[in-house]
Amino acid sequence: MAVQIPFRREFSFEYGRLETVAPGLRRIVARNPSAFTFKGTGTYVVGTGEVAVIDPGPDLPEHIDALLGSLAGERVTHILITHTHRDHSPAAAAVKAATGAPTYGFGPHAGGRRGETAVEEGGDWDFMPDVTVRDGDTIDGPGWRFEAVHTPGHTSNHLCFALADSGVLFSGDHVMGWSTSVIAPPDGDMAAYMASLDKLLRRDDRIYWPTHGPAITEPKPHVRAFIAHRREREAGILECLAGGIDRIDAIVDRLYVGIAPGLHRAAGRSVLAHLLDLIGRGVVASNGPATTEARYRLTRS
Numbered sequence: 001m002a003v004q005i006p007f008r009r010e011f012s013f014e015y016g017r018l019e020t021v022a023p024g025l026r027r028i029v030a031r032n033p034s035a036f037t038f039k040g041t042g043t044y045v046v047g048t049g050e051v052a053v054i055d056p057g058p059d060l061p062e063h064i065d066a067l068l069g070s071l072a073g074e075r076v077t078h079i080l081i082t083h084t085h086r087d088h089s090p091a092a093a094a095v096k097a098a099t100g101a102p103t104y105g106f107g108p109h110a111g112g113r114r115g116e117t118a119v120e121e122g123g124d125w126d127f128m129p130d131v132t133v134r135d136g137d138t139i140d141g142p143g144w145r146f147e148a149v150h151t152p153g154h155t156s157n158h159l160c161f162a163l164a165d166s167g168v169l170f171s172g173d174h175v176m177g178w179s180t181s182v183i184a185p186p187d188g189d190m191a192a193y194m195a196s197l198d199k200l201l202r203r204d205d206r207i208y209w210p211t212h213g214p215a216i217t218e219p220k221p222h223v224r225a226f227i228a229h230r231r232e233r234e235a236g237i238l239e240c241l242a243g244g245i246d247r248i249d250a251i252v253d254r255l256y257v258g259i260a261p262g263l264h265r266a267a268g269r270s271v272l273a274h275l276l277d278l279i280g281r282g283v284v285a286s287n288g289p290a291t292t293e294a295r296y297r298l299t300r301s
Contacts, residue, residue, distance in 0.1 A: 018070035030063040056091035081105035082172030105129035106157035153193025167206030177213030184269035190277040
């Protein structure tokens with residue numbers, strides 16, 4: 001039986017408008033909808049008067065102007081970055097230039113090479129945080145405190161931010177409200193992603209605000225469903241290998257029935273991420289370097 005993931009598709013918003021979504025929390029959605037961003041990047045503003053901005057978003061003048069215009073009369077004191085994909089961090093430069101607020105993040109982008117064709121939104125190679133944040137570090141502001149939760153997997157530098165004494169976790173792309181995350185090697189790592197999901201299960205957060213999609217109001221069942229989905233996908237890959245289907249393209253054709261052509265490459269990278277994890281666990285081997293063109297086999301029945 002296929003795993004049922006409890007996505008909530010409804011998502012009420014208006015482009016260019018900073019809307020209150022919870023007490024002390026506002027969100028503005030960038031006009032960058034795609035197969036990987038859902039309706040667009042949700043930039044969050046925490047606090048009033050003196051505020052923190054989480055994931056300022058893509059380098060779209062319309063979005064940046066709307067964000068800064070909506071915050072006229074308030075002071076941005078912190079800019080927090082969950083990770084360095086181009087739909088999350090590039091606008092930080094403009095927001096910092098306009099406000100003087102420092103940026104906080106795990107570090108620069110680490111995946112692949114500058115200029116290579118991206119599977120999804122691609123890396124922001126220009127971002128370097130003013131303040132480097134590690135797992136468990138706290139970030140204090142006027143009336144709020146964040147705890148950084150390092151959640152590698154989607155990217156190696158992915159952070160979630162927990163708002164102290166609120167039960168709120170800003171989950172970035174690690175756990176989204178409309179889809180599972182793309183795990184695309186070399187920076188995407190399936191073993192790390194699964195460990196990071198387990199890490200969130202050990203926490204007591206009550207609501208997730210992801211950068212794409214609606215709030216996740218039952219986070220633990222949601223995360224458990226993500227884990228089950230990945231285990232189901234892994235089982236499907238192993239079944240393919242047992243049946244002699246040993247190339248990633250053929251595995252995608254078997255497991256992702258009806259997938260849109262534009263998502264085929266991303267599905268292939270996800271399968272590769274699973275295979276690299278299985279190779280690391282000694283379950284699968286390849287006929288050379290583990291790439292999307294290699295052939296794979298089980299090492300044991």
